[in-house]
Amino acid sequence: MDISPNAIPDVVVRRLPIYARSLSYLAEEGVRSVSSQELGERIGVTAAQIRKDLSYFGEFGKQGIGYNVEYLLGHIRRILGLHEVWPVVLVGVGPLGQAIARYEGFRTRGIDIIGVFDNDSSKIGLQLGRNTVQPDSDLPKILQEHNIRLAIVAVPAVRAQEVVDVLVQNGVQGILNYAPIVVQTPDNVWVRHIDPVALLHSMTYYLSREDEHHAMNEH
Amino acid sequence: MDISPNAIPDVVVRRLPIYARSLSYLAEEGVRSVSSQELGERIGVTAAQIRKDLSYFGEFGKQGIGYNVEYLLGHIRRILGLHEVWPVVLVGVGPLGQAIARYEGFRTRGIDIIGVFDNDSSKIGLQLGRNTVQPDSDLPKILQEHNIRLAIVAVPAVRAQEVVDVLVQNGVQGILNYAPIVVQTPDNVWVRHIDPVALLHSMTYYLSREDEHHAMNEH
Known part of the structure; x- marks a missing residue:
């Protein structure tokens, strides 16, 4: 399988390690199968997003059965080049x-x-x-x-x-x-x-907006 | 000016602190005016991206003259709620x-x-x-x-x-x-x-793709 490095959006590439991290925790907990819904809730993305992200790399999981945790983890690790240290x-x-x-x-x-x-x-x-x-x-x-x-x-x-x-x-x-x-x-x-x-500043943006709204409500 | 917190894409909100950081350095260096081109090169985004991002918050800078560093910095800091500690x-x-x-x-x-x-x-x-x-x-x-x-x-x-x-x-x-x-x-x-x-893993993805391409070229 040849994957052109330009074919996959970088935002997807950045999510893959988060999927791998969450799947590792599931594997450690002894969980063998996970739905895109459950995985999404753990990670804070929608099930549809997970299915779309993974579809770039082939077919995983079956409708109604979910993903095999070890298999999907192994596959994502290979995609990320983590079969080597x-x-x-x-x-x-x-x-x-x-x-x-x-x-x-x-x-x-x-x-x-x-x-x-x-x-x-x-x-x-x-x-x-x-x-x-x-x-x-x-x-x-x-x-x-x-x-x-x-x-x-x-x-x-x-x-x-x-x-x-x-x-x-x-x-x-x-x-x-x-x-x-x-x-x-x-x-x-x-x-x-x-x-x-910078990450904190990206949150003060939202918190100070809320202040404005509160202030407006009070007047 | 009422800014709905949902109107501005989060990706733009996350770039604003980077603009502020870069403008701070420029101000410290004594630079008084900067073009979107120059600012973009410092930050690693296109000039068009900067103009588009800032357009959410009003009109800054003049065609051919560039942005007043102190003014733009002050404005972004207020947008981010950084007029207070x-x-x-x-x-x-x-x-x-x-x-x-x-x-x-x-x-x-x-x-x-x-x-x-x-x-x-x-x-x-x-x-x-x-x-x-x-x-x-x-x-x-x-x-x-x-x-x-x-x-x-x-x-x-x-x-x-x-x-x-x-x-x-x-x-x-x-x-x-x-x-x-x-x-x-x-x-x-x-x-x-x-x-x-996770950030390192998002780079091993690209580096291991390169290996594949090299391997393919060699065979």
């Missing part, structure tokens, strides 16, 4: 980077942080989980030796672009960026941003 | 919660963490940034006293739903959830999820 580097070990380096939830879900890096000499040698902090200057060597294609960036905004440039020059094609700045990359490199403040 | 509680001070509590980037962008909570008695009294860790049992009192409407949840997945229930019962209407589980809330409560592993 992905080695990843982490750059930046401030408080957030240290929390990331120590978080066990990456390994259990197929993401193996094999190196952590910082440019602060006082942090070099620090033990974080399974890793010892290495200097940024070792990045190119490690990236090439281990054929690393994914990286997590947790440096301050002012350093993010230079770090991303080094990563991309040495073969990284997917970057999870915690720095609160949009980094520039070539077209063949994927970047996902995590900005908790 | 938002008091927020944080629940869960494992390594990630501690990093969140210590991060200065919330306060500088209008989000004031006024209380941090954990159910682990060994953490009570711990000083994190400006806050001292309090027991979860104090949550209802603090939420009500300070009229808190926004919360950050950084507890393990197994505890997330119970914590969210307490938050919602005590008036919280917006939740930033770091626990890798979809929490259930009433329709009038907004939830944004941060799951770094």
Whole structure:
């Protein structure tokens, strides 16, 4: 089966890991079969959305019987490339980077942080989980030796672009960026941003609208 | 001006904080005027997208002159409700919660963490940034006293739903959830999820597709 990377909307690709995560919990709970309705309620999307999303990848489940949890999970994991473990580097070990380096939830879900890096000499040698902090200057060597294609960036905004440039020059094609700045990359490199403040601001939008409505009702 | 909360697509609402963030940087750099083209290149969206997004909120900028940075920033901040500071509680001070509590980037962008909570008695009294860790049992009192409407949840997945229930019962209407589980809330409560592993998986999807194509080319 050849899937053109452009055929599937990115919004669907972003939901697939959520389906996989929820199916993993169901499997752990010993649940063997789940309807699109039940899965949708757990995830907060409609049953129709789930059926439509999965239809991009073939036929799963039977009307009235639901999905076999293990089978669907296995299939989504293959679609996502998670039949193999992905080695990843982490750059930046401030408080957030240290929390990331120590978080066990990456390994259990197929993401193996094999190196952590910082440019602060006082942090070099620090033990974080399974890793010892290495200097940024070792990045190119490690990236090439281990054929690393994914990286997590947790440096301050002012350093993010230079770090991303080094990563991309040495073969990284997917970057999870915690720095609160949009980094520039070539077209063949994927970047996902995590900005908790921006997400909070997208909620203050709605909450302040409600205030307006309340205020209007009161007058 | 009455803006119905349902009139603006959520995807647009989620981009507004990114525009604000980028405009803040421009203002700090002393830039007074920016074209939709320049702003788009910084953010990674098209100029047309920016013009369309902003058109929901009125007329900004003039053809050929561009946007006044301070004016547009001020306007977007008001749209997002950021003319006031938002008091927020944080629940869960494992390594990630501690990093969140210590991060200065919330306060500088209008989000004031006024209380941090954990159910682990060994953490009570711990000083994190400006806050001292309090027991979860104090949550209802603090939420009500300070009229808190926004919360950050950084507890393990197994505890997330119970914590969210307490938050919602005590008036919280917006939740930033770091626990890798979809929490259930009433329709009038907004939830944004941060799951770094899911974001990485949405990139392994594309990278493993590339492998397939390479493999096909080689044969």
